[in-house]
Amino acid sequence: MASSKLLSHPRWHRLLRRNLPNARLFSGLPSQHPGSVPEPQNHSDPKSNNKFKTASSTPSSLKEAELAKFAAISDTWWDSEGPFKPLHNMNPTRLAFIRSTLCRHFRKDPLSARPFEGLRIIDVGCGGGILSEPLARMGAIVTGIDAVEKNIKIARLHANMDPTTSNIEYYCTTAEKLVDEQRKFDAVIALEVIEHVADSAEFCKSLSALTAHEGATVVSTLNRSMRSYASAIVAAEYLLHWLPKGTHQWSSFLTPEELTMILKRASVDVKEMAGFVFNPITGRWSLSDDISVNYIAFVQPITRNESMLESGEQSKVTRNIGTTSVLGWSTGCKQIILQLDSIEAIEAIMIESCSMYNTLSMTVRAIVQPRLWLV
């Protein structure tokens, strides 16, 4: 798998934190459980570097260390002044984006108080249910999944408090398992999850597989830029103490270009993207064009016609000659199109890009017969 070769590259290893000696099941069972070490471990990849391939038949894209991190603070999910305070503050803004894009996509009345009536929505990585509950209040049939058992328990207890949210179904499972069960949902929402998974390409494939035909997906994450390092890591974790130290790994952030590419490989297309900005004076988050720190993307499955055509004012028609094209956005006016001839070229770009800080330098360091158009 191209992605596994990517992850096994030595440079990635310097950036990844924990090296786990044994492969483990990622179903939320406690870590040290001798009886649960599965026998397929013998068949695990001989390369000892590949630590994140789970031994079960359904490869999971989760990271054990990340799960442990969240399990430790799960009691504070609903404490709006606790470690999840930024998430609570950002929640109305995220919901505003979800509401406007999903209402438009499913042609629902935006002035209705329960516009999602009849829609099946899944909240992947629901945590304590901060997103699931408002979605249920908006009328949706919500399923929430999370890999940490404690989170699911807390989410269930809190949702039972309000009759409008008590019909949310919470499961402690992973997206891959649901794909195996052939579940389909009208809208798949995975906010602030993809930066915590080990294999983002697999994760995106699972998200795409869970989306019904004519459905939609919404993904949000943090950008890997200098500004996001300064705000999300230095300011939020170390200076303002909004988040516990180590909540985020800057190296696992995805730039919008990378996310678009990964999603495109999973046969879904980014239709709309917006950023969140925080105004320190009013203390409020708002939607904006600035995607340099937090951003959210509305994604639709690609129909066969669309793979040949692009739309929107920032695009140029690119011939699809059997390799993936990367469309770069930047908040300025430059548009960079790289047409690369092989998967290896893409990998090379990604490897180089993780040590670079903006998309413009990516063009300089491109390797393996690139053809560049700078517009």
Added chain:
Amino acid sequence: MNRLLATKAGSNAYRLRIPWRPFSNDAACPNAGNPETGSEAQQYDIAIVGGGMVGLAFACSLASKPLTKHLNVAIVDSNPALGRKHFIKKDDLPDPRVSTITPASISFLKDIGAWQFVEQHRHAYFDKMQVWDYTGLSYAKYNARDADKEVLGCVVENKVLLSSLLSHVQDMDMLKKIYPSRLSSMSILPNSSSSEVGSTLSMTALFTHGRLAKLELEDGNSLYAKLVVGADGGKSRVRELAGIRTTGWNYTQNAIICTVEHALENHCAWQRFLPSSPLALLPIGDKFSNIVWTMTPEESSEYKSMTEDNFLKAVNHALDYGYGPHPTSSILGSSDLFSWFKGGISSSTSDCFEVPPKAVKLASERMAFPLSLRHANDYASKRIALIGDAAHTVHPLAGQGVNLGFGDASSLSSVISEGIAVGTDIGEVSLLKKYEADRKPANVTMMAVLDGFQKAYSVDFGPLNILRAAAFHGAHHISPLKKSIISYASGELRLPLFA
């Protein structure tokens, strides 16, 4: 006495955040203690305590927005007028309790659809205003045309406003119920989780886990609500039960209000600042005008008890040559001094000083009430929001009190509508704090301005008099300043002097 102690103890207990203790214990209200004895308790989304002008305006505002009109609302007010259709006869003498509605509030009332009812009864638009003081040094005349407006405001009797809002809210589709009783106690418990999983909880269980507020009324009914809105006036019971503290002071002044009749129609509002007692004459329509005279408590009891003729003489004297001479048109030299300030000549700059019309007859009894300034430290706490006089009480000298209340009602209903759009629980503090952050700066600024005026005019000191006269003169001649003053007083600007 027991009740007072019990409620005080109850509210203290809430402040100390001792869990599981309701606000008032059963000793205070023996009737309401047992919910089973009263009728079946019902659950509402919003309970508006206080069905006055601001409370009903808030209910109308909710009913007029598409996202909130499906809410289930309860209105708690013991005023019997709320229970029946209110018929105001055309030839009723005007009630002395009137309010000046600014253009911003007029557009709010038009948006919620209640203004059409007001226009069917007596009301008076006015487009001119003259302000001067007893020193005779200067005056200021405002005309709505200076700020490119049609009117400076409209004076409407409170009972007309109330009945218009009530008939409008009853016409609307929103589910509502009026409880003709007074609030005796209110309980909100801290959030807690239920240990049962998978079962839908009853109302009492939801209340025990802090998801609903429980209101108990004096007639034995109780109701549950997700959000309690306190619109019950300056001595708000909701504010008291919630333990929200206030800052403020009592002005050592009372206001006397009454209605007088003139020989001719009056379309201008007149305000004269007498030594520590401003006197305002506002047109109500049909040759009637309303008088608001602020004075010390001793003087107010004297004026209230004197005969009608003597009172009328006193009023005419105060508006005319009493206490000081008439101001002449340009005391500080010709207007060339300020010509470089003028950004375009306003029409009222050249208006001369006019003497207000004489009061011919007293058309109502004189009422007196004490004045104070009060401001709640918080407008919102868990499952509680305060609007109108419950949140802020101001001096009546610029007629802003109810307009600030309408602003609160409009803001709170917008915030609730936005909260419902993103699926928030409407009783959450974070949502209600957005309303507070919207309204508090504007309200506090207005209160500071009014308080400043009140203090500036309570002192008779030579240099200060000249300063005030200069301020008047400047406001009269400097057009941009005049425009900004009119816009601020009309409610268009949130903060003075910042366009």
